[in-house]
Amino acid sequence: MKKQYAQIIVDVPTMQTDQPYTYVIPEEMIDQILPGMRVTVPFGRREVMGYVVGIRATTDLSEDQLRPLTTILDLSPVLNTELLSLSDYLADETFAFRISILQTMLPNALKADYQHFIKIVGKVSDDVVNRLFMGLTEIAFHANQYSDKDLATLAKLRRQHSIEVRIEVNDRAKVKTQLAYQFSQNVAMLKTAQQSLRPTAKKQAQLIAFILQHVGETWLKKELQEMLPVSDETLAHAVTHEWLVKKQVEALRDPFKAMVQKSDPLDLNDEQQQAFDRISSSADLHRFAPFLLEGITGSGKTEVYLQVAQHVLKQGKTVLFLVPEIALTPQMVRRVKSRFGEQTAVLHSGLSDGERYDEWRRIERGDVQIVVGARSAVFAPLDNLGLIIVDEEHETTYKQSDNPRYNARDVALWRGEYYQIPVILGSATPSLETRARAQRGVYERLTLTQRAGGAKLPKVDVIDMKDTLADGPETNFSAELKDKIADRLNKKEQIVLMLNRRGFSSFVMCRDCGFVPRDPNCNLAMTLHMDSHTLKCHYCGHEEPIPTVCPNCGSKRIRYYGTGTEKVAVELAELFPTARVIRMDQDTTRKKGSMDKLLEKFGRHEADILLGTQMIAKGLDFPDVTLVGVLNADTALGLPDFHASERTFQLLTQVSGRAGRAQKSGEVVVQTFNPQHYAIVFAQQHDYEGFYHQEMRARHAGNYSPYYYTVQIQASHSDENQAALQMLQVARWLRAHVNQEVIVLGPSPKPIAKMRNRYYFQIILKFKQRDMVDNLLKTLQNRSQNAKGDLRLSIDREPVSFM
DNA sequence: AGCACGCCGACT
DNA sequence: GTCGGCGTGCTC
Numbered sequence: 001m002k003k004q005y006a007q008i009i010v011d012v013p014t015m016q017t018d019q020p021y022t023y024v025i026p027e028e029m030i031d032q033i034l035p036g037m038r039v040t041v042p043f044g045r046r047e048v049m050g051y052v053v054g055i056r057a058t059t060d061l062s063e064d065q066l067r068p069l070t071t072i073l074d075l076s077p078v079l080n081t082e083l084l085s086l087s088d089y090l091a092d093e094t095f096a097f098r099i100s101i102l103q104t105m106l107p108n109a110l111k112a113d114y115q116h117f118i119k120i121v122g123k124v125s126d127d128v129v130n131r132l133f134m135g136l137t138e139i140a141f142h143a144n145q146y147s148d149k150d151l152a153t154l155a156k157l158r159r160q161h162s163i164e165v166r167i168e169v170n171d172r173a174k175v176k177t178q179l180a181y182q183f184s185q186n187v188a189m190l191k192t193a194q195q196s197l198r199p200t201a202k203k204q205a206q207l208i209a210f211i212l213q214h215v216g217e218t219w220l221k222k223e224l225q226e227m228l229p230v231s232d233e234t235l236a237h238a239v240t241h242e243w244l245v246k247k248q249v250e251a252l253r254d255p256f257k258a259m260v261q262k263s264d265p266l267d268l269n270d271e272q273q274q275a276f277d278r279i280s281s282s283a284d285l286h287r288f289a290p291f292l293l294e295g296i297t298g299s300g301k302t303e304v305y306l307q308v309a310q311h312v313l314k315q316g317k318t319v320l321f322l323v324p325e326i327a328l329t330p331q332m333v334r335r336v337k338s339r340f341g342e343q344t345a346v347l348h349s350g351l352s353d354g355e356r357y358d359e360w361r362r363i364e365r366g367d368v369q370i371v372v373g374a375r376s377a378v379f380a381p382l383d384n385l386g387l388i389i390v391d392e393e394h395e396t397t398y399k400q401s402d403n404p405r406y407n408a409r410d411v412a413l414w415r416g417e418y419y420q421i422p423v424i425l426g427s428a429t430p431s432l433e434t435r436a437r438a439q440r441g442v443y444e445r446l447t448l449t450q451r452a453g454g455a456k457l458p459k460v461d462v463i464d465m466k467d468t469l470a471d472g473p474e475t476n477f478s479a480e481l482k483d484k485i486a487d488r489l490n491k492k493e494q495i496v497l498m499l500n501r502r503g504f505s506s507f508v509m510c511r512d513c514g515f516v517p518r519d520p521n522c523n524l525a526m527t528l529h530m531d532s533h534t535l536k537c538h539y540c541g542h543e544e545p546i547p548t549v550c551p552n553c554g555s556k557r558i559r560y561y562g563t564g565t566e567k568v569a570v571e572l573a574e575l576f577p578t579a580r581v582i583r584m585d586q587d588t589t590r591k592k593g594s595m596d597k598l599l600e601k602f603g604r605h606e607a608d609i610l611l612g613t614q615m616i617a618k619g620l621d622f623p624d625v626t627l628v629g630v631l632n633a634d635t636a637l638g639l640p641d642f643h644a645s646e647r648t649f650q651l652l653t654q655v656s657g658r659a660g661r662a663q664k665s666g667e668v669v670v671q672t673f674n675p676q677h678y679a680i681v682f683a684q685q686h687d688y689e690g691f692y693h694q695e696m697r698a699r700h701a702g703n704y705s706p707y708y709y710t711v712q713i714q715a716s717h718s719d720e721n722q723a724a725l726q727m728l729q730v731a732r733w734l735r736a737h738v739n740q741e742v743i744v745l746g747p748s749p750k751p752i753a754k755m756r757n758r759y760y761f762q763i764i765l766k767f768k769q770r771d772m773v774d775n776l777l778k779t780l781q782n783r784s785q786n787a788k789g790d791l792r793l794s795i796d797r798e799p800v801s802f803m
Numbered sequence: 804a805g806c807a808c809g810c811c812g813a814c815t
Numbered sequence: 816g817t818c819g820g821c822g823t824g825c826t827c
Contacts, residue, residue, distance in 0.1 A: 005827095007827095008827080010826085010827090012826080016824085016825075016826085017825090017826070019827095020827090021826080021827040022827050023827060024827090041827080042826095042827090043826055043827080044825070044826040045826085046826095048826095059827090061827065065827060066827060067827065156819095159818095159819090
């Protein structure tokens with residue numbers, strides 16, 4: 001047989017090894033091996049795992065440069081051609097290693113498990129044999145189980161070749177199996193056995209008769225014993241007589257689990273029907289068609305998703321449905337499950353590695369047609385995709401905050417284009433980028449302007465906190481809000497209070513006029529640095545002293561701004577001693593599932609007030625909530641981020657949607673020091689279009705997205721001076737090599753400049769065309785990897801946050 | 804990442 | 816003289 005070579009990406013995440021290596025495929029593996037399978041290969045003097053990304057009949061390398069691969073770990077590929085080519089695209093796009101992307105796409109259970117063993121091969125002291133090797137010649141080695149001194153001893157023995165290290169590559173994926181029996185196909189033998197049975201052997205007679213009716217079939221032991229009253233002994237007897245053979249088969253999911261009430265499609269209104277028609281007809285055309293489905297809260301976007309999904313499923317295709325966070329959208333998941341039942345897989349963060357792998361296997365085997373999940377579910381191994389839905393497309397959770405920094409929304413669009421299918425980006429408050437693309441006709445824009453059941457949008461009151469604080473002690477509650485809370489408590493209706501605590505950067509604000517010091521170059525709020533007693537701009541590095549007097553109105557009450565839910569809860573208890581309050585923030589919801597419990601409790605009306613951070617703004621739907629209070633709408637505005645207005649508008653719109661979703665009409669109170677800020681005014685008027693146009697002007701004026709691409713280069717170093725110095729060199733090098741139209745900002749310390757004893761700096765690039773900087777950034781990535789010292793540099797395309 | 808090669812200081 | 820420190824370079 002002709003020689004074959006495998007192109008393999010090895011499990012060694014470094015710059016120098018970020019390329020396919022060529023291995024000889026041993027002859028006996030040639031007809032088994034396929035691209036997308038995991039293998040083990042010799043790499044240097046150890047054995048590592050790798051992914052086959054291609055198979056070739058020729059190679060430029062000579063025989064003596066090649067080695068054969070060791071084993072194939074999979075029976076069928078874990079990655080299909082589509083996902084393999086997606087990994088190439090993503091590696092380029094995110095400046096990540098191929099291997100990191102491949103591992104991100106797969107469940108953890110498929111990662112290699114490297115087991116180290118140490119073996120005595122020469123002379124060692126009795127102490128070592130007895131104490132370290134427990135009298136054995138070879139033991140499993142876990143570095144953390146030894147003292148530094150013992151480790152030094154072992155290292156020395158190793159150099160003397162008295163002991164050897166062996167690394168075993170194990171597959172963590174263990175398919176859950178169940179005991180089953182495969183019936184013999186030898187009818188003659190079975191017949192003979194049947195004749196010669198003792199007349200008293202009733203059980204055996206029954207079994208053999210059953211086998212004869214189902215020759216060659218495989219039955220789970222459990223199921224067989226439900227059908228027939230055969231004991232384990234009878235089966236054992238049958239095995240020794242070869243009527244059947246024992247077999248382990250992959251455990252199938254329990255068909256009785258999670259029985260959900262089946263729900264039927266609802267009637268669509270005209271707008272919904274129109275959206276449905278547009279999307280489903282483009283699905284029929286078998287063409288890539290991105291849609292922006294822009295619908296106000298409560299306008300029934302979900303029903304459109306579900307009916308288009310139904311349409312696509314009927315054609316025998318599969319559906320991928322992304323949500324920002326499973327935990328925050330339980331009713332969305334419930335609706336999908338109740339509509340599509342058992343053909344649904346839900347990938348949520350609460351799954352263990354094993355459970356996640358089981359779900360992944362179900363998808364991969366084709367047992368499910370629709371997958372619902374958060375960010376990482378975008379890599380679900382569905383083939384034959386017919387539709388992708390990205391709900392709340394503006395959410396920043398779609399962007400992974402550490403390497404590889406991919407955006408699931410963009411991955412969804414890539415997959416949509418690959419399969420030539422519709423992709424629905426849904427939102428009440430689309431990201432500026434998406435809305436602008438719809439403007440230019442890149443996405444088709446569909447709008448839903450009516451609330452289901454004719455419900456009205458809530459009335460929003462904006463309260464100027466400057467008035468509240470002008471004559472009185474520091475408080476989190478305006479008189480208006482206090483009155484309304486008291487009123488609802490009387491009526492036994494429920495209240496949601498949101499404390500905006502996005503990020504933990506702090507800034508300075510004047511209590512009398514609401515003035516926030518902004519940096520003169522970027523016009524962004526400056527961040528307070530108590531260590532240096534300065535205000536800094538985290539885009540360009542501009543620095544100035546903390547003002548003691550407000551530059552705007554001369555007031556002395558200009559100071560640090562920020563508060564926590566705990567403090568608010570205390571004040572709430574003083575104001576309304578009888579009210580039952582549930583507090584929801586990072587502290588009270590840290591434990592898995594505790595958030596669900598708190599929400600359920602609130603849903604059962606076991607509390608009057610739900611007090612929380614922005615986590616309570618999303619998708620929650622409680623009919624008895626008639627008042628929503630936003631205690632401090634400004635904090636997001638104060639963030640050193642050009643997304644600040646957008647985030648504030650989105651948050652206020654979202655949280656307003658929580659009030660009065662049923663028959664009872666709702667009211668919203670927004671407390672702010674900037675009642676005239678456009679993000680707040682437009683949110684008050686429920687005017688997304690107005691906000692969009694004004695914000696686009698602001699972005700245009702500041703050369704921000706979507707007019708400019710943005711890249712953030714961040715680096716950290718254990719030495720502050722080195723961090724600053726090296727980043728300064730990077731910035732200088734960039735400025736020297738980019739063309740005139742590329743804007744290089746920084747370096748400047750990150751808002752949280754020091755973390756875990758490392759100092760963080762960032763440089764921001766703004767540019768009009770991708771090809772202006774792509775190659776430069778790749779070079780930078782390479783150089784930084786090879787550079788000495790412990791500078792850690794990472795590149796983030798279109799960052800969603802500058803924290 | 805690991806592992807070897809290789810070139811300079813303090814020790815049996 | 817050697818042992819061993821970690822800088823440098825390579826792994827199909």
